[in-house]
Amino acid sequence: MAHLFNRNVLLGVSGGIAAYKSAELVRQLLEQGATVRVIMTRGAQEFITPLTLQALSGNPVHTELLDAEAELGMSHIELARWADLLLIAPATADLLARLAGGRADDLLTTVALATAAPLLLAPAMNQQMWRDKATAANVATLRARGCALVGPASGEQACGDIGPGRMEEPAVIAATAASLFETGLLAGKRVVITAGPTREALDPVRFISNHSSGKMGYALARAAADAGARTTLVSGPVTLPAPDHVRVLQVESASQMLEQSLQLLPECDIFIGCAAVADYRPAAVAVQKIKKGPEEISLQLVRNPDIVAAVAASENRPFTVGFAAETQDLLAHARDKMARKGLDMIVANDVSDRSIGFNSDDNAATVLWADGEQVLALAGKAALARQIIELIAGRLVTADKCN
Numbered sequence: 001m002a003h004l005f006n007r008n009v010l011l012g013v014s015g016g017i018a019a020y021k022s023a024e025l026v027r028q029l030l031e032q033g034a035t036v037r038v039i040m041t042r043g044a045q046e047f048i049t050p051l052t053l054q055a056l057s058g059n060p061v062h063t064e065l066l067d068a069e070a071e072l073g074m075s076h077i078e079l080a081r082w083a084d085l086l087l088i089a090p091a092t093a094d095l096l097a098r099l100a101g102g103r104a105d106d107l108l109t110t111v112a113l114a115t116a117a118p119l120l121l122a123p124a125m126n127q128q129m130w131r132d133k134a135t136a137a138n139v140a141t142l143r144a145r146g147c148a149l150v151g152p153a154s155g156e157q158a159c160g161d162i163g164p165g166r167m168e169e170p171a172v173i174a175a176t177a178a179s180l181f182e183t184g185l186l187a188g189k190r191v192v193i194t195a196g197p198t199r200e201a202l203d204p205v206r207f208i209s210n211h212s213s214g215k216m217g218y219a220l221a222r223a224a225a226d227a228g229a230r231t232t233l234v235s236g237p238v239t240l241p242a243p244d245h246v247r248v249l250q251v252e253s254a255s256q257m258l259e260q261s262l263q264l265l266p267e268c269d270i271f272i273g274c275a276a277v278a279d280y281r282p283a284a285v286a287v288q289k290i291k292k293g294p295e296e297i298s299l300q301l302v303r304n305p306d307i308v309a310a311v312a313a314s315e316n317r318p319f320t321v322g323f324a325a326e327t328q329d330l331l332a333h334a335r336d337k338m339a340r341k342g343l344d345m346i347v348a349n350d351v352s353d354r355s356i357g358f359n360s361d362d363n364a365a366t367v368l369w370a371d372g373e374q375v376l377a378l379a380g381k382a383a384l385a386r387q388i389i390e391l392i393a394g395r396l397v398t399a400d401k402c403n
């Protein structure tokens, strides 16, 4: 399971024998879904080459603070801002001392000062150095500032001593890094959300679509990510920026949205169908632009597949939530849709009111499930999305208790 999905991990490697393990650590972080960039101190480069970590991480390795060329590529301040987590492994006694002292005498310590990201340290040193009062004081200072530590482990050391000071295993470090992000109502859950309109092509330049702006779906994605979920948006064409920590997969038509959604199902615990999917598409797409001709022409349409119903009917189905966009008999139509499509929950919104629903900043809804409902009063879409995510999390807890 990719617990560091969409997270930027900046790995600092300092100069100790355990530096060779950073190659495996990069691999473990990537396996957890992280994007990894590496900073190496001069000492680290005596133990493992930047080329090795560049090849494994897929990104250039950063080594120098005062390097005009490197600063042009990604400056130390950009690196500091890029990171969601600064992980230093191994963190030598000298590195801990420099961090505790607030030094900025190389690229790694400078970035450590310049970043707002959490700092996770994996100390590695001789057991006597670890036990030394100076190191203990430095560790206490760093802990008091909110730095997290993983390890050191105890055991036989490279120098032959036995005791605490071995760097933790890369798998343990990567799991600890992931656990720092495992907070919130949907921690560890994988959420897929469809958003925006679909476009059904008539010819190379024309299509059938609707007024969905994607605002509701994107707000849900932001709320799910804020609740700790690894969140993917399957988005029709909209002009909104990707929310932080949300993977956005762009599609155009209902068929593409269906295909993309089904592909994501093996890694999906919660599916929310918020997209305004076109129910019909032209039976044929003209290869050339349709020419103006007679006064009247008719268009033959065929039914599109129902995405949310297909998800709900799949094997090992996720908790499946749909929306109902209605202009009359809101609750009756919504309950009917929930039953017909086999959904666990449905969010009914009245789209006859232009101030809510399609392309508005606000919305109001009634959320329905098998044995309950909750009215959500008029609010901004961000606030409404947070309430919907809370309701989903609550239903999941109830479902878990019943299983």
Ligand code: PMT
Pocket: 194, 195, 196, 197, 211, 212, 213, 214, 215, 216, 217, 254, 273, 274, 275, 276, 277, 278, 279, 304, 305, 306, 307, 308, 309, 321, 322, 323, 324, 325, 326, 337, 349, 351, 357, 358, 359, 360
């Ligand atoms: O994007 P915004 O401008 O912010 O507007 C938000 C919204 C009004 C689009 C949103 O709140 C909303 O109501 N989305 C659902 C729109 C819709 O298509 O509703 P429906 O009642 O036609 O469909 C019911 C459910 O089936 C929906 O979950 C829909 O995504 C799904 N569906 C519909 C047709 C289809 N072929 N496949 C589907 O999955």
